[in-house]
Amino acid sequence: MYVAVKGGERAIDNAHAFLAEERRGDPAIAVLTVPQIREQLRLAVNRVMAEGSLYDPDLAALAIKQARGDLIEAVFLIRAYRTTLPRHGFSSPVETAQMHMTRRISATFKDAPGGQILGPTFDYTHRLLDFRLAADGDVPPAPTAPATQGPVPHITGFLNRDGLIETADRDDTPPPDLTREPIELPADRALRLQAITRGDEGFILSLAYSTQRGYGRTHAFVGELRIGMVEVEMDIPELGFAICIGEVELTECETVNQFKGSKTEPPQFTRGYGLTFGQTERKAIAMSLVDRALRWKELGEDFTGAPAQDEEFVLMHADNVQATGFLEHIKLPHYVDFQSELELIRKLRAEAAAASQKEAAE
Structure with a gap:
């Protein structure tokens, strides 16, 4: 018993060493630094921060490096580290x-109050x-974009003036x-x-795509x-009083959706x-x-059975860390469980063979 345990520990240590070697790659190529990942793979860093909460x-870039570019593993590392932090x-x-703002667009109003800013986009x-890019050439600097001055109201607020969209009431509760309660x-x-914010981007994207194809009957415009x-x-x-403790980069999206109205609400747009x-x-x-x-329920709409509804x-299925843990646990040793299943199959086969022989004899 102890021999098996020691052998397992040695194998795991070797696997860790092999992982570190694979992570490093060819020693003749310069090592990838955390600042390089932070500055040049920013969209990957942003996803890890979003799903890692x-x-x-810097920590997101470190997690990506440690995970060899596996973003779900990087999210797992960030969440695990997050649990060790004190809450002040x-x-x-x-x-x-x-x-x-560095980017601000609207698909509903061409001449949006405050203007539209394309910003960095694909x-x-x-x-x-x-x-x-393969030649590692320098990229010419982009023209300096003027910074937005003062508050820029949300575009959907202009629909609110005419009562054409549901009121967004502020709730300070x-x-x-x-992250602290199930x-x-x-x-x-x-x-x-x-x-949904913490959910896997691919999963949420697939659900959103399904609503556009009719599974949920919502047709949205990016307000x-x-x-x-x-x-x-x-x-x-x-x-x-309150003081500023820092800045964070955020992406905010408000969509405008059709609503036929109900017994208490007139036809209008919803958010x-x-x-x-x-x-x-x-x-x-x-x-x-x-x-x-x-x-759908709070708006009095019908439930069509669509997954997104x-x-x-x-x-229960959006969280990629939970999904990964449940999925990947099946590759861990299940020797006892499998032996019981194997014995059950053998017993069923023996019973089926005996029944077949009995029918043949009759």
């Missing part, structure tokens, strides 16, 4: 209308491989914390949004998509909402579509 580009307090709700590229169903919208830096404030009891760390606009858009699909299906 921890805003720290709670920040105030961020004011996204005060965002210093939307207008030709999706052709750029072999100049502290939301439940999904999710319970049915969940309120704040809890659902937390779960506004904005990306930029937002100040984070924290109330200091000793001072009696879907998405908010994530970093520049993660695909996730934010997908999140807003799934958010709207999950609101099923709260239990969405929230």
Whole structure:
């Protein structure tokens, strides 16, 4: 028994050493540094921060390096590290209308008040491989974009003036914390949004795509998509007021969706909402579509059986860390379980053979 244990430990140590060697790759090639990952693979870093629920580009870059580029493994590392951090307090709700934006677009209003800012985007590229990047050439600097001055109101607010969209009431009730308490169903919208924000981007994207193809009967327009830096404030009891403790980059998306009305509400537009760390606009858009699909009950709509409308299906399967743990545990030793299954199959085969012989004899 002890021999097997020692042999297992030695094998695991060797596997770790082999992993470190594979992570390093060819020693003749310069090692990839954490600052390089942070600055040049920013979209991967942003995804790890968003799904890991921890805003720290350096730690996210380190996790990506340690995970050899496996973003789900990197998210797992960040969440595990997050559990070791002390909690000193709670920040105030961020004011996204005060965002210093690098990108702001609307698919509903061409002449959006405050203007549209394309910013850094793949939307207008030709999706052709750029072999100049393989030559490690310097990229010419982009023209300096003017910084947004002062608050820029949300575009959906202009629909609100005419009563054409549901009112977005501000709720200052502290939301439940999904990272400290297990999710319970049915969940309120704040809890659902937390779960979707932390959810796997590919899973949320597939659900959003399904709603566009008719599984949920929602047709959305991007009312506004904005990306930029937002100040984070924290109330200091000793001072009696809030102070800025830093800035975070956020992506916010509000979608405008059709609504036929109900007995109490006239026909109007409704909202879907998405908010994530970093520049993660695909996730934010997908999140807003799934958010709207999950609101069918509060809006008095019919449940069509679509996956994106099923709260239990969405929230219980969106988390890639939980899914990975449950999936990958089946590759760990299950020798006893399998032996019992093997004995059962042999017994069933023997009984079937005996029954066949008995029928043949009769």
